[in-house]
Amino acid sequence: MKRATTIAFLAATLAPAAVLAQGATAVPLDKATVSKEVAQRTLIKNQISATVARQIVDACVDFARNQAGGPGNYAIFVLAPNGDIVDAHVMDGVLPIGAETGLLKAKTALYARTPSSAVAQRFSDVEGRVIRLDLGKESGLAYYFVGGGLPIVVENNLIGAIGVGGGNMDEQCAYQALTKVLGPQPPLPAPRAGGPSTFVSA
Numbered sequence: 001m002k003r004a005t006t007i008a009f010l011a012a013t014l015a016p017a018a019v020l021a022q023g024a025t026a027v028p029l030d031k032a033t034v035s036k037e038v039a040q041r042t043l044i045k046n047q048i049s050a051t052v053a054r055q056i057v058d059a060c061v062d063f064a065r066n067q068a069g070g071p072g073n074y075a076i077f078v079l080a081p082n083g084d085i086v087d088a089h090v091m092d093g094v095l096p097i098g099a100e101t102g103l104l105k106a107k108t109a110l111y112a113r114t115p116s117s118a119v120a121q122r123f124s125d126v127e128g129r130v131i132r133l134d135l136g137k138e139s140g141l142a143y144y145f146v147g148g149g150l151p152i153v154v155e156n157n158l159i160g161a162i163g164v165g166g167g168n169m170d171e172q173c174a175y176q177a178l179t180k181v182l183g184p185q186p187p188l189p190a191p192r193a194g195g196p197s198t199f200v201s202a
Helices: 001-015 019-022 035-041 050-066 095-113 115-122 128-130 170-182
Strands: 077-081 087-088 147-156 157-165
Touching: 035 077, 050 077, 050 087, 050 157, 050 170, 077 095, 077 170, 087 095, 095 147, 095 157, 115 147, 147 170, 157 170
Parallel strands: none
Antiparallel strands: 077 087, 077 157, 147 157
16 A cells, blocks of 8 residues: 555656646637648647637737736747747837747747746756757757746647747746636646746746
C-alpha cells in the first residue's frame, strides 16, 4: 500500500507540465477549431480557427485597456499548432523587443506544451537554460524563459498557443483572454519561493 502511494505521488510530481494545461473549457473543440470544410481541404482539424484567434486577441486588448494602473501596451500572437501565426496585434507604444518576445513566448508554450513561466521555473539555472536556447529553432520554435506564453488547450487537444510581450502583465493578459473566450483555464504556475523571478515581462 505504501509503495503504491509513493508511486502515485511520484507520478503526480513528475508528470509533464503539459498535464497542467489540460482541462474542460466552456467552448467545445468543434467550435474552437477550423470548420470541417477547411479540415477536409487542409487535412488538419485540431487547429484554432481564425475567428477564435481574433476573439482572443481582442480580449487581450480589452484587458490591456482596462487593467489596473492604467492602460497596458502589448504585442499579442496566436499560433497554430505548427507554429504559423493565425492572428497577431501590436498595440501602439510597444517597443520592437516586446513584439519579438511575444512571439518567442508563444513558440515556447507551443514547443513545451506548457506555460512559458513553467519552462522558466523548470530550467531556472543558467546552465540549464544555455543548453536549451537553440532547441526547437530548426522547427521555427524556441525556448524563451519568461512568462507570457500559454498553450491553448480544448478538450485535451492542443489547438494553438498565445504569447504576449511588451507590457507589465503579459501572462495575465494571455490568461484572462483565454478565460474570457474559452472559459475556465487551469491555474497559472505559482512563483517558486526564493527562486528567480520568472514573471518579469519583456
